Amino acid sequence: MNEQDAILDEVVNSEYKYGFVTNIEQEQAPKGLNEDIIRFISAKKEEPEWMLEWRLKAYREWLKMTEPKWANVHYPKVDFQDVIYYSAPKPKKELSSLDEVDPELLKTFEKLGISLDEQKRLSGVAVDVVFDSVSVKTTFQEALKERGIIFCSMSEAIRNHSDLVKKYIGTVVPQKDNFYAALNSAVFSDGSFCYIPKGVRCPMELSTYFRINSAGSGQFERTLLIADEGAYVSYLEGCTAPQRDENQLHAAVVELIALDNAEIKYSTVQNWYPGDKEGKGGIYNFVTKRGICKGNNAKISWTQVETGSAVTWKYPSCILAGDNSIGEFYSVAVTNHYQQADTGTKMIHIGKNTKSRIVSKGISAGKSQNSYRGLVKIHKKAENARNFSQCDSLLMGDQCGAHTFPYIEVSNNNSKVEHEATTSKIGEDMLFYFQQRGIDEETAVAMIVNGFCKEVMDHLPMEFAVEARKLLEISLEGSVG
Amino acid sequence: MLKINNLHVSIDNKEILKGFSLEVNKGEIHAIMGPNGTGKSTLGNVLAGKEGYVITEGTIEFDGKNLLELEAHERAQAGLFLAFQYPIEIPGVSNANFLKASINEIRKSKGEEPMPPNEFLKMMREKMELVEMKKDFISRAVNQGFSGGEKKRNEIFQMAMLNPKLAVLDETDSGLDIDAMRIVANGVNKLHNSENAFIVITHYQRLLDYIIPDFVHVMYDGRIVKTGDKSLALELEEKGYEEFELIK
Numbered sequence: 001m002n003e004q005d006a007i008l009d010e011v012v013n014s015e016y017k018y019g020f021v022t023n024i025e026q027e028q029a030p031k032g033l034n035e036d037i038i039r040f041i042s043a044k045k046e047e048p049e050w051m052l053e054w055r056l057k058a059y060r061e062w063l064k065m066t067e068p069k070w071a072n073v074h075y076p077k078v079d080f081q082d083v084i085y086y087s088a089p090k091p092k093k094e095l096s097s098l099d100e101v102d103p104e105l106l107k108t109f110e111k112l113g114i115s116l117d118e119q120k121r122l123s124g125v126a127v128d129v130v131f132d133s134v135s136v137k138t139t140f141q142e143a144l145k146e147r148g149i150i151f152c153s154m155s156e157a158i159r160n161h162s163d164l165v166k167k168y169i170g171t172v173v174p175q176k177d178n179f180y181a182a183l184n185s186a187v188f189s190d191g192s193f194c195y196i197p198k199g200v201r202c203p204m205e206l207s208t209y210f211r212i213n214s215a216g217s218g219q220f221e222r223t224l225l226i227a228d229e230g231a232y233v234s235y236l237e238g239c240t241a242p243q244r245d246e247n248q249l250h251a252a253v254v255e256l257i258a259l260d261n262a263e264i265k266y267s268t269v270q271n272w273y274p275g276d277k278e279g280k281g282g283i284y285n286f287v288t289k290r291g292i293c294k295g296n297n298a299k300i301s302w303t304q305v306e307t308g309s310a311v312t313w314k315y316p317s318c319i320l321a322g323d324n325s326i327g328e329f330y331s332v333a334v335t336n337h338y339q340q341a342d343t344g345t346k347m348i349h350i351g352k353n354t355k356s357r358i359v360s361k362g363i364s365a366g367k368s369q370n371s372y373r374g375l376v377k378i379h380k381k382a383e384n385a386r387n388f389s390q391c392d393s394l395l396m397g398d399q400c401g402a403h404t405f406p407y408i409e410v411s412n413n414n415s416k417v418e419h420e421a422t423t424s425k426i427g428e429d430m431l432f433y434f435q436q437r438g439i440d441e442e443t444a445v446a447m448i449v450n451g452f453c454k455e456v457m458d459h460l461p462m463e464f465a466v467e468a469r470k471l472l473e474i475s476l477e478g479s480v481g
Numbered sequence: 482m483l484k485i486n487n488l489h490v491s492i493d494n495k496e497i498l499k500g501f502s503l504e505v506n507k508g509e510i511h512a513i514m515g516p517n518g519t520g521k522s523t524l525g526n527v528l529a530g531k532e533g534y535v536i537t538e539g540t541i542e543f544d545g546k547n548l549l550e551l552e553a554h555e556r557a558q559a560g561l562f563l564a565f566q567y568p569i570e571i572p573g574v575s576n577a578n579f580l581k582a583s584i585n586e587i588r589k590s591k592g593e594e595p596m597p598p599n600e601f602l603k604m605m606r607e608k609m610e611l612v613e614m615k616k617d618f619i620s621r622a623v624n625q626g627f628s629g630g631e632k633k634r635n636e637i638f639q640m641a642m643l644n645p646k647l648a649v650l651d652e653t654d655s656g657l658d659i660d661a662m663r664i665v666a667n668g669v670n671k672l673h674n675s676e677n678a679f680i681v682i683t684h685y686q687r688l689l690d691y692i693i694p695d696f697v698h699v700m701y702d703g704r705i706v707k708t709g710d711k712s713l714a715l716e717l718e719e720k721g722y723e724e725f726e727l728i729k
């Protein structure tokens with residue numbers, strides 16, 4: 001039995017010791033944003049003074065900035081004074097059985113192959129004692145603690161590991177990096193913090209069981225992950241189950257730091273509410289994700305499967321500062337109906353012999369627009385740098401769009417940059433070919449999509465890849481013919 | 482096995498098939514010849530259930546069933562195969578995966594279990610030999626980057642794998658060199674038995690030297706205007722379609 005199984009087993013078979021859930025007091029800030037609101041947030045979270053100052057500095061920068069307009073997305077202007085920036089987690093109304101849950105949602109769960117217990121948890125039905133997430137979490141945390149790994153919420157980290165947070169926060173994504181990053185820096189609600197000490201290999205996928213707890217902190221999430229020299233960690237965020245949120249605006253920031261010989265693998269499955277078939281509602285997802293290979297021989301690998309949100313603006317990037325460091329970006333972005341995605345990556349080569357690899361697969365269906373935007377920048381000092389980019393688009397139907405915007409800047413003459421791009425279309429003729437061989441339309445689409453995305457899916461943690469594959473099929477259901 | 486009676490088919494309000502009738506029995510090979518644009522591929526597509534065609538009149542019976550009531554994939558599952566005039570490229574799906582899905586979907590429709598992998602591989606090897614396919618072909622994406630001739634051979638290979646009751650070959654010989662044509666014809670002859678049937682659409686009587694038809698039909702302006710034996714093909718090759726101009 002491996003360690004993960006052993007821990008789960010222990011939790012499942014031990015008696016429930018935590019009693020009742022206490023009601024969290026409901027509290028929220030008034031609408032709008034000003035310095036007092038930021039002071040209120042910081043006070044609520046019992047933050048040290050430096051954190052408040054840091055937030056305020058970000059806010060003052062934000063006031064001077066304007067929303068970026070260069071992305072290939074269109075949406076009504078967001079009124080930033082009409083947003084509630086602090087709201088204590090509300091206990092969801094508990095339902096007594098799955099019979100009370102929206103049948104549509106249950107159908108989706110079933111298709112995703114989500115276990116009954118998890119279905120209950122996700123839809124707010126009182127869960128079985130043994131699957132209570134708190135106890136699982138606590139037990140896992142002890143296993144991590146033995147190795148000196150710190151893994152906790154951002155708020156806890158600010159209180160208990162203030163020095164580490166202070167040392168690294170904002171070093172990869174500075175407060176004034178961009179409009180949404182500045183906003184996030186001022187008002188971030190919570191998120192995850194992780195520190196892997198020197199030479200430690202994190203023994204489990206950080207998330208598989210923790211994603212249970214991530215719900216509710218989605219709006220202005222802030223994540224900071226540090227892999228010290230020679231450390232390794234694989235982190236997974238998100239959830240294949242459909243995520244609804246009353247907050248339309250999401251602006252998360254993720255910072256990764258890999259020191260000498262460290263490796264960070266960061267996988268995301270994003271399935272926020274995309275709006276309905278007519279394009280009403282849906283989340284605006286403006287994310288800043290960036291990692292730095294600070295040390296030599298460090299490696300950062302981003303893998304993302306993006307199927308949700310009405311508007312996505314997201315470019316997980318790598319700064320390859322250390323010599324021989326490696327950056328990777330594997331992405332599948334699916335848009336359907338009226339969804340818009342402008343996503344891609346930046347690979348900034350600074351160290352010698354740095355390598356990067358970009359594999360982007362965009363699938364557009366319905367009336368959606370899907371753009372890849374990528375920058376490969378090779379500094380003068382980055383001798384012998386290498387980049388390979390592959391950007392493929394798959395179109396379903398005639399009313400959607402796929403766009404590719406590659407930017408390449410090379411400032412020395414011994415580096416090599418390769419870019420390949422293809423566009424293909426699932427047309428009626430292709431589907432008819434499948435059908436003529438006895439394969440129905442739905443199966444045909446699934447086969448084509450799986451074939452198209454294979455290289456990216458192969459980089460997801462195994463058990464998650466299965467769910468993600470099903471998620472793709474569901475996202476595209478009925479989009480042809 | 483197949484009974485087409487007085488079939489009228491339009492596309493975009495333009496009538497293409499104008500009273501087409503044909504009866505095919507088990508064990509028979511029918512050749513259809515006719516000038517460009519006369520509706521031969523349209524016939525194949527309508528039989529296979531492609532969308533976009535409006536059937537204004539007529540009936541099609543296949544194996545005792547009303548074919549027009551079945552969806553395209555159901556027709557294939559019932560044993561109807563179309564070798565396409567222009568085979569489609571499918572990026573990202575390997576030939577092996579494609580055929581495995583095809584065979585297993587057909588088996589599933591009959592309530593059968595999926596084919597065991599070793600049996601599948603064995604059959605695949607056998608049939609590849611039949612049409613002299615290169616080894617690396619299995620793992621390549623369906624038709625992607627295939628030469629024109631390779632695509633046509635792949636159609637025959639798929640036919641051999643699926644072993645249909647009725648196969649419609651739409652100009653499978655076009656664009657093939659002499660050797661490839663012999664390979665294709667050989668494939669058809671090996672598969673042909675007293676239980677199945679073939680409709681071979683072609684422009685060249687040469688193919689019919691290798692695949693000996695029981696009937697040759699001349700198709701003109703959306704229907705069959707003359708039926709004969711193999712000698713009719715030779716006659717056509719000599720005189721062309723001029724004499725049928727009058728019928729129109």
Ligand SMILES: Nc1ncnc2c1ncn2[C@@H]1O[C@H](COP(=O)(O)OP(=O)(O)OP(=O)(O)O)[C@@H](O)[C@H]1O
Nearest residue numbers: 492493495497515516517518519520521522523524
């Ligand atoms: N989608 C369409 N819209 C309008 N006309 C069409 C369409 N598809 C086919 N046609 C017309 O129908 C007629 C018959 O076409 P078909 O492809 O069946 O001919 P064919 O006999 O197979 O010719 P060939 O020997 O060149 O393969 C042609 O005049 C063609 O232009």
Ligand SMILES: [Mg+2]
Nearest residue numbers: 521522523566
């Ligand atoms: Mg034709």
